[in-house]
Amino acid sequence: MSLFQLILVALIQGLTEFLPVSSSGHLILLPNLTGMDDQGQAIDVAVHIGTLFAVIMFFWADVKIAIGGTGRLLQGKVDTKGAHLALQLGIATIPVMIFGLVLKLTGLDQALRSVTVIGWTMLIFGLVLYWADQKGATTKTSPDWSIKDALIMGVWQALALVPGTSRSGATISGARQLGYAREDAAKLSMLMSIPTIIASGAVLGLDVVSTANIQLAKDSLIAAVFAFVAALLALSLMMRLLKTVSFTPYVIYRVFLGIGLLVFAYS
Template identity: 60%
Template sequence: MTFLHIILVALTQGITEFLPVSSSGHLILLPKLTGTTDQGQFIDVAVHVGTLGAVILYFRRDVALALRGTPDALAGRLDAPGARLALGLMIATIPIIFVGAILHFTGLSDALRSIKVIAWTMLGFGLVLYWADRTGGNVKQVGDWTLRDAVIMGLWQVLALIPGTSRSGITITGARLLGFGREDGARLAMLMSIPTIAASGILLSADAAISADAESIHNGMLAAGLSFLSALAALALMMRFLRSVSFTPYVIYRVILGLVLLAIAYG
C-alpha cells in the first residue's frame, strides 16, 4: 500500500465510523471509485482498533461506569451503578454478533458489497433517519435506558450489517423512535459501538494475523493512529453540533450520495 492509500483508508474510516453516513459503505466505495486495490483485512482491523480507541477515550466516564457495573450485572444486581448500562450493552450486542457471524462464515457478507446495495441503503435508511429524527420524542435520557430499549436498539443495529446502512445511523434511528433526545440517542449508539467494533475486530484479526508481515504491521500502526485522531475529531464535532443542529445535514449528504451511486450503478 502507498502512503496516500493508507491515509485515505484511515481518514475515511475515522471520519465516517461515528457519523450516520456508513463507514463500511465508504470503505467499499473507496477502491471502486478511486481504482485502488482493496486495503485488506489487516488494515481493516487496524483502522477499527483506532476508532475503538477514540470512542473509548471520548466516553471514558461511561465506559468506566459500565466496567465497574459489569460484575454486578452478571450477578443480577441491577440496582448497582452502571449495572443496567453494562447489561444493556451486552444484550444489545448479541443480535449483531450472531447474525454477523452467520454472514461472515457463509460468505453472504461479500455478496452484499456492491454499489447498488450501498446506493439503496444509503438513500433509504437516510430517509428513515430523517423521519425518526422528526417524529421521535425527547423524553428519555441515557439513565432511562431499559433492557427492552437495549433489545430493540440491538435489533436495529443488525441492519448495519448491510453495507451503506450505517451502524451509528440505524441505532440512532432506533433511539429516536424510542423517545431519546438527539444527544442521548447518539451517546447510546456510540457506547453500543464499543463491544460491536471489538467483536468485529476479534472476528477479523485471526485471518489478518496470518498474513501479517513487517510492512503490514507498520502500515497498520500508521492507519490505526490516523483513524484514531480523525475519529476522535469527528465524534467530538458531531456531539457538539447535536446541541443545536439536527441530523438533517447527514441525511442530505446520504440522499445526494445515494442518488449519485444509483446513477452510476444503473447508468
C-alpha cells in the same frame, strides 16, 4: 499499500465511523470508484482499533462505569448502575453477533458489498433517519435506557451489517423512534459501538494473524493512529453540533450520495 492510500483509508474510517453516513459503505466505495487496491482485513482491523480507542476516550466516564459493573455482572448481580449498563450493552450486541454470523456463514457478507446495494441503503436509511429524527419525541434521556430499548436498538444495529446502512445511523434512528433526545440517542449509539467494534475486530483479527509481518504491522499502526485522531475530531464535532442542529445535514448527504451511486450503478 502507499502511505497516501493508508492515510486516506484511515481518515475515511475515522471520520465516518460515528457519523450516520456508513463507514463500511465508504471503505467499499473507495476501491470500487477509484480503482485502488482493497486495503485488506489487516488495515480494516487497525482502523477499527483506532476508532475504538477514540470512542472509549470520548465517553470514558460512562465506559469506566460499565467496566466497573462488568465484574458484578459476571457474578450474576445487576445491583449497580455499572452492572446494569454492562448488561444493556451486552444485550444490545447480541442481535448483531447473530446476524453477522448468519451473513458470514451464508456468504452474503461478500455478496452485499456492491455499489448498487450501498446506493439503495444509503438512500433508504437516510430517509429513515430523517423520519425518525423529525417524528421522534424527545422525552427520554440516556438514564432512561431500559433492557427492552437496548434490545430494540440492538436489532437496528444488526441491520447496519448491510453495507451503506450505517451502524450509528441505524441505532440513532432506533433511539429517536423510541423517544430519546438527539444527544442521548447519539451517546447510546456510540456506547453500543464499543462491544460491537471489539467483537468484529476480534473476528477479523483471527483471519489476519497468519499473514502478519513487520511491514503490515507498521502500516496498521499508522492507520490506527490517523483513524483515532479523525474519529475523535468527528465525535467532538457531531456531539457539539447536536446541541443546536438536527441530523438533517447527514440525511441530505446520504440522499445525494445514494442517488449518485444508483445513477452510476445503473448507467
